[in-house]
Amino acid sequence: MAFWKGKSQAPDEDPPPTSLLARMRTGLRKTRDVLNTDIRDLFKSEGRLVDDPFLEELFARLIRTDMGVGPATTLRDQVAEEFRGRVVKLEEVLTNISRQTEKMLSGQSNALFEAPSGPTVILVVGVNGSGKTTSIAKLANNLHRSGKRVLLGAGDTFRAAAVEQLTVWAGRIGCEIVTGPPDADPASVAFRTAQRAADEKFDVAVIDTAGRLQTQTHLMQQLDKIRRVVGKQVEGAPHEVLLVLDATAGQNAISQARGFSEVAGCTGIILAKLDGSAKGGVILPIHQQFDLPVKFIGLGEGLDDLAPFDPKSFAEALF
Ligand SMILES: Nc1nc2c(ncn2[C@@H]2O[C@H](COP(=O)(O)OP(=O)(O)OP(=O)(O)O)[C@@H](O)[C@H]2O)c(=O)[nH]1
Ligand SMILES: [Mg+2]
Known part of the structure; x- marks a missing residue:
């Protein structure tokens, strides 16, 4: 993916090439392993009741990725709001956390500034x-x-x-x-x-x-x-x-x-x-x-x- 629009570049709405996503997945493997293994540990195959002890454990595991108290609190509260009192599967919780993470990371432009004239x-x-x-x-x-x-x-x-x-x-x-x-x-x-x-x-x-x-x-x-x-x-x-x-x-x-x-x-x-x-x-x-x-x-x-x-x-x- 080109960082600036060049003449030869595909339009913005093109999805990123799979190789980039694949590389990102490989690159984030260590963090993902900590997160997923840790969170996976909280679940049995039949799912897990979302109660206070679960939410506390989830919080502790999120913190281990160095995301800090604020973001971990937001993620935990979001899971509580959606699932408290229910038995849920791992995938449901991961999807919820992933969406919330995306939301928290949105709102800033990653575009490189390009001078209107000159270098x-x-x-x-x-x-x-x-x-x-x-x-x-x-x-x-x-x-x-x-x-x-x-x-x-x-x-x-x-x-x-x-x-x-x-x-x-x-x-x-x-x-x-x-x-x-x-x-x-x-x-x-x-x-x-x-x-x-x-x-x-x-x-x-x-x-x-x-x-x-x-x-x-x-x-x-x-x-x-x-x-x-x-x-x-x-x-x-x-x-x-x-x-x-x-x-x-x-x-x-x-x-x-x-x-x-x-x-x-x-x-x-x-x-x-x-x-x-x-x-x-x-x-x-x-x-x-x-x-x-x-x-x-x-x-x-x-x-x-x-x-x-x-x-x-x-x-x-x-x-
Ligand atoms: N795995 C990995 N290694 C990286 C990455 N970026 C840089 N490195 C490695 O980190 C080391 C330091 O990288 P440099 O680019 O020399 O760092 P620098 O900030 O220029 O260092 P100084 O000029 O000494 O201040 C090198 O061995 C790089 O190969 C990265 O994204 N992933
Ligand atoms: Mg250097």
């Missing part, structure tokens, strides 16, 4: 090792394949191997990249990336940044500087500041989201490594607590392992 500049930020560089490669690959001219900016000049890592990805994707010498000012690399994207009429520039903690004031100021310099080159840039969160961090991802979204002016979230996490439920509090749409989810280490976030397929893949 769209996307800045990618997050803590160390959250999956920034890999997510950039996946995003660039998708945009490139949908016919966009993509320029990468190796703005992580802090770690020697980082430039090389992104250069290798650029080679595999077949897109261009702007790099700087080791220890160069990341803002100068970002500046040159935006400049070249504008001069050479690229459709999109995606700029990598070094991992940082939201508490490292000087590094957060450096992000500010990057934002300012690209804004001077391209009107309205950066058009997207995507925060990459590591889904295996569970509830910790929430505090990262809080810190970054306040300081870095984030416009959306990429939730990476969902495939390696049994804590995929964390997407619920992330969705509810921040005014930041989850735009993409990472489902593996390969170039095809990034999916636009879609509440319906996500909820379906989860149960």
